[in-house]
Amino acid sequence: MGRSFFEWWRCHMTHARTGKASCGRARSTCRYAADESRYMKLRKGGFLCHVRQEMSAIMDRDPAIRTSYEVFLYPSFRALLYYRMAHKLWVSKHYFLARAISQHAANQTGIEIHPGAVIGKALFIDHGTGVVIGETAVIGDYVTLYQGVTLGGTGKDKGKRHPTIGNNVMIGAGAKVLGPITIHDNCRIGAGSVVLRDVPENCTVVGVPGRIVRMNDQRMPRSDMDQVNLPDPVLEDISKLRRDIEKLKKAGNRSKKAEEDRAETFED
Numbered sequence: 590m591g592r593s594f595f596e597w598w599r600c601h602m603t604h605a606r607t608g609k610a611s612c613g614r615a616r617s618t619c620r621y622a623a624d625e626s627r628y629m630k631l632r633k634g635g636f637l638c639h640v641r642q643e644m645s646a647i648m649d650r651d652p653a654i655r656t657s658y659e660v661f662l663y664p665s666f667r668a669l670l671y672y673r674m675a676h677k678l679w680v681s682k683h684y685f686l687a688r689a690i691s692q693h694a695a696n697q698t699g700i701e702i703h704p705g706a707v708i709g710k711a712l713f714i715d716h717g718t719g720v721v722i723g724e725t726a727v728i729g730d731y732v733t734l735y736q737g738v739t740l741g742g743t744g745k746d747k748g749k750r751h752p753t754i755g756n757n758v759m760i761g762a763g764a765k766v767l768g769p770i771t772i773h774d775n776c777r778i779g780a781g782s783v784v785l786r787d788v789p790e791n792c793t794v795v796g797v798p799g800r801i802v803r804m805n806d807q808r809m810p811r812s813d814m815d816q817v818n819l820p821d822p823v824l825e826d827i828s829k830l831r832r833d834i835e836k837l838k839k840a841g842n843r844s845k846k847a848e849e850d851r852a853e854t855f856e857d
Contacts (some may be wrong), residue, residue: 641711643669646711650733663697665714671697676702706740706832709756723751725769735780743768755790 606809632735644660651663660666671694679687687704700717705724712728714720716736723750724730726740738760742750751767755773761780766772772788781793788794793803 601856618845640670642710643712646713646731650713651715664700664717668694668698668700668702668717669708670712672702672706672708675702676708678705679704706751712853725749726751729751729756729774730757731757733759735760737763737766739765739767741765741767749841752784800855 595820614801620855633737644657645667647660647663648654648657654660662721666667671690675687675690677693678684678690691702691704698717698732699809700714700720702720702722703724703726706726706728708722708728709730709732710732711731713732714734717734717746720734721739721741722741723740725742728740732754738753740752744750749769751770753771754760754777755771758772758778759776760766760772761782763781764778764784765782766778766784768785770785772778772784773790773791773792775791775809776788778784778788778799779793781797782795782799783797784794784799788799789804791802791805796802
């Protein structure tokens with residue numbers, strides 16, 4: 590499988606972007622691209638299926654990537670490969686081996702994923718350093734996490750104690766999602782936010798603690814991963830207070846002037 594698989598994969602990924610295979614030939618004349626059926630018939634949900642999905646996620650969502658081979662250098666790609674192996678062992682109740690693999694992955698990549706977590710397809714962890722995903726966390730499909738994200742628990746309760754993340758969710762750098770809460774589909778969590786309550790679909794959350802600042806918006810496409818241009822509820826509150834103070838000052842000045850006019854009228 591070795592070389593031919595990777596040659597096919599490079600042609601397949603390049604064709605997805607440019608319409609031509611990486612060798613420059615039309616797809617129908619490239620022997621690797623034409624042999625697509627040999628490799629595309631992967632068991633749904635199988636290990637190679639997950640590998641292909643994670644490769645595609647990196648190629649689609651990271652504008653910094655230049656060549657398809659760079660995928661193998663990404664810490665998130667390696668961390669997820671380790672996770673898939675560890676999770677299979679965890680489900681088979683080989684707990685020690687599963688934890689050993691996950692700890693090795695954490696030391697190698699800086700991304701700590703508990704083997705008991707449930708992760709859907711095409712997860713992309715950008716940069717990845719400091720990401721922590723707890724044991725009972727559930728992550729849907731096409732989710733994007735940035736560095737420093739924590740999907741953590743609260744207290745020492747047994748059972749479900751980590752968050753559930755829906756499909757097509759973006760969680761910004763340094764954000765903390767804590768407890769057995771649910772972040773529903775198509776949501777954005779701003780960088781540095783701390784989310785402690787459930788978030789409905791199609792919402793944007795920012796702040797500490799996290800507050801919903803946009804609801805029932807248009808469905809967020811997977812390519813929209815802007816974690817900068819988000820509403821700032823603290824700035825909005827400060828601006829509102831300033832406007833209220835200005836109104837009070839103007840009202841006070843008008844009252845003071847009216848009193849002075851009455852005093853002058855009384856003296857006259």
